[in-house]
Amino acid sequence: MEMARTVDQAAHATRRRQILDVAQRLVETRGYEQMSVQDVLDELGMSKGALYHYFGSKQALLAGIVDRTADQIEEHLAEVVETPGSDALGKLNQIFQALAGWKAGHRDRLVALLRVWNSDGNALTRHRTRAGIAERLAPLFERVVEQGVRDGVFTLPTAVGFGQVLVSLVQDLNERLGDLFFACEEGRADPSAVDRTVAAYTAALERILGVAPGAVHIVDPSALHAWFDPPRQEREG
The missing domain is CATH 1.10.357 (Tetracycline Repressor; domain 2)
Known part of the structure; x- marks a missing residue:
């Protein structure tokens, strides 16, 4: 069970980093005001509910x-x-x-x-x-x-x-x-x-x-x- 939690934490950290990478690139290229949460979801192929496990808002x-x-x-x-x-x-x-x-x-x-x-x-x-x-x-x-x-x-x-x-x-x-x-x-x-x-x-x-x-x-x-x-x-x- 301990190993499973460790793997989950690593996967969570990796996915969180991927989300931030996409959001950061969109902020740099489009600007924060023009970027939407949907833009991030579309790039990652995620649902809004899945994203909110990591970030609850823009x-x-x-x-x-x-x-x-x-x-x-x-x-x-x-x-x-x-x-x-x-x-x-x-x-x-x-x-x-x-x-x-x-x-x-x-x-x-x-x-x-x-x-x-x-x-x-x-x-x-x-x-x-x-x-x-x-x-x-x-x-x-x-x-x-x-x-x-x-x-x-x-x-x-x-x-x-x-x-x-x-x-x-x-x-x-x-x-x-x-x-x-x-x-x-x-x-x-x-x-x-x-x-x-x-x-x-x-x-x-x-x-x-x-x-x-x-x-x-x-x-x-x-x-x-x-x-x-x-x-x-x-x-x-």
Whole structure:
């Protein structure tokens, strides 16, 4: 009987992953508002009753995509945090580099999710997403801050709570850049605002940690502008 339950759990996890794969692709290609539960059912050849064993609504599907995305980001960054040999400042910059690389590799998904978060009536989704990501990433950042405080690299009285502070700053920056992304897409953004925004948040982070100006690299300029050039090129084309 124990073996049977294990097999069922594995089958359930596999089917759940298949459902999320389809829903995620539809969100990326059609947009969340245009995607329907029936679209997912048609692609999978499932009944609505069968789907509801896994996800009870369209909103639950979106939550599943967001949760899986947050889990993937956490797993990706944990590899950097657990790598021995780097000092805390180097490790922090490696985290930012890894995060930027992951985002670049999943651009379509993240743009689709940004559209959901910025559409009317999705304030609760934005709040839950932000809280869920912070819950996963704050402990990773705090471990790096602990190392920096211990080694005298960061001039903070304690590391406790500063993982959440760093994640909040990064999330605020991401939201601001998201606003600029859509403004750029609509042709109403000043491109220099992107660099100024990153510079301001970088300076704030350096001041909090007590490191020299220029020591923190939140995002490489070329990686940053790769996000903003396509919308401008598409608009001009």
